[in-house]
Amino acid sequence: MPCSTARKRCVMKIAVVRQRYNPFGGAERFVERALGALVQEGAEVTLITRNWEGAEIRDGYQQLICNPPASGLHSGRVARDRSFARCAQAAMASGDYDITQSHERIPGCMIFRAGDGVHAAWLDHLRRVRGPLGRFGLAINPYHRYILKAEREMFAHPALRAIICNSRMVRDEIVRYYGVAAAKLRVIYNGIDLQRFNPELAAEHRSAVRERFSIAQGAPVILFVGNGFERKGLPQLLRAFAAMQRHDAHLIIVGSDRKMKAAQAQASRLGIAQRTHFAGAQQDVRPFYGAADAFALPTLYDPFPNAALEALACGLPVLSSRTCGVAELVEAGISGFITDALDEAAISTALDKLANDAPTMRAAARAAAETLPIEAMSARLMALYRELSGGTPECTPESAAGAGL
Numbered sequence: 001m002p003c004s005t006a007r008k009r010c011v012m013k014i015a016v017v018r019q020r021y022n023p024f025g026g027a028e029r030f031v032e033r034a035l036g037a038l039v040q041e042g043a044e045v046t047l048i049t050r051n052w053e054g055a056e057i058r059d060g061y062q063q064l065i066c067n068p069p070a071s072g073l074h075s076g077r078v079a080r081d082r083s084f085a086r087c088a089q090a091a092m093a094s095g096d097y098d099i100t101q102s103h104e105r106i107p108g109c110m111i112f113r114a115g116d117g118v119h120a121a122w123l124d125h126l127r128r129v130r131g132p133l134g135r136f137g138l139a140i141n142p143y144h145r146y147i148l149k150a151e152r153e154m155f156a157h158p159a160l161r162a163i164i165c166n167s168r169m170v171r172d173e174i175v176r177y178y179g180v181a182a183a184k185l186r187v188i189y190n191g192i193d194l195q196r197f198n199p200e201l202a203a204e205h206r207s208a209v210r211e212r213f214s215i216a217q218g219a220p221v222i223l224f225v226g227n228g229f230e231r232k233g234l235p236q237l238l239r240a241f242a243a244m245q246r247h248d249a250h251l252i253i254v255g256s257d258r259k260m261k262a263a264q265a266q267a268s269r270l271g272i273a274q275r276t277h278f279a280g281a282q283q284d285v286r287p288f289y290g291a292a293d294a295f296a297l298p299t300l301y302d303p304f305p306n307a308a309l310e311a312l313a314c315g316l317p318v319l320s321s322r323t324c325g326v327a328e329l330v331e332a333g334i335s336g337f338i339t340d341a342l343d344e345a346a347i348s349t350a351l352d353k354l355a356n357d358a359p360t361m362r363a364a365a366r367a368a369a370e371t372l373p374i375e376a377m378s379a380r381l382m383a384l385y386r387e388l389s390g391g392t393p394e395c396t397p398e399s400a401a402g403a404g405l
Helices: 003-010 026-040 077-094 119-129 132-140 142-156 168-178 201-212 234-242 260-269 286-291 306-313 344-369 374-389 397-403
Strands: 013-017 044-049 062-065 099-102 111-113 162-165 185-187 221-225 250-254 276-280 294-297 318-321 336-339
Touching (some): 013 026, 013 077, 026 374, 077 099, 077 142, 099 374, 132 142, 142 168, 162 168, 168 185, 201 286, 221 234, 221 286, 221 306, 221 344, 234 250, 234 260, 250 286, 260 276, 294 344, 306 318, 318 344
Parallel strands (some): 013 099, 044 062, 099 111, 162 185, 221 250, 221 294, 250 276, 294 318, 318 336
């Protein structure tokens, strides 16, 4: 049997679409991990992207660069996203793939992974913290209008056979906003590398990181990790932190935002500047997990943040919101606390409880993450791919050898 024939018969060809790599983005880190996991499962993987520079995992999969010039009536972000979508649609159609999985809202994919959640839901949550003028601005914003249109068209497209939801929250939102049939919706949680993220990081990094920020070794440390401070809930977290009873607690903020100076000014106005440490964006967040006692992310909306899962894996109890997918893993009072994203009094009370009780919650936090090893995620993805493609044929010894399996 010719090698090309054996390869087509014995190896599943998968195209994964993500526009660009951001080393600080949770969705991009998920794609990076998924690419490696799928390659380990024996799939032939092609990443369709505009730019994937900076990724740690680069081997084992092909990259197909879609980087056409932006064109059309709109300029800026809308034109850029539309040009990439058209290029990705053409690449998916011409690639003879068994599976096409998009992480962008692009009509025509076989599988959509709703890692960024439901844009219509996000706008509803954002309106909670915007005044009348801000809400009007959201309604007329060209980018939001484009994304809502793409989202609506994608969910209605006949090529779409399955939607991967990284939380039950997202699954329910897709049904509520777009009426998608439940049979298309599959909840597959993010997977975590339990060796890379583990409680032993405390022994390795706790002292050094605390010395760097002049934090006493015995002081309670709350960690926040996230880009996009408004979405992730940093303004209300700062106010809740200032209202804590434990005045010896410290807050470390890892992440970047164009409103960084405004957040620092807010901390100064609240009188907590000496106990609030802005570490900026970090390529490797593990030392900060090792230095902290607990993790806080009272996000306005987050489908399933990798940072929260990483924190749990490192043994940090998690404080988050009801509009965050990680709430489905957290057992109140056991492995963390869940509040409304805007209930600052409840957030402050939970922070005090974490400051006092975090050491007794570490084992439960780790146990919550241990239910989601990355191997389980890749196995569920491959099972879905086989289901949608009709399964991969059995390979004879001859054809398996020709396919390199």
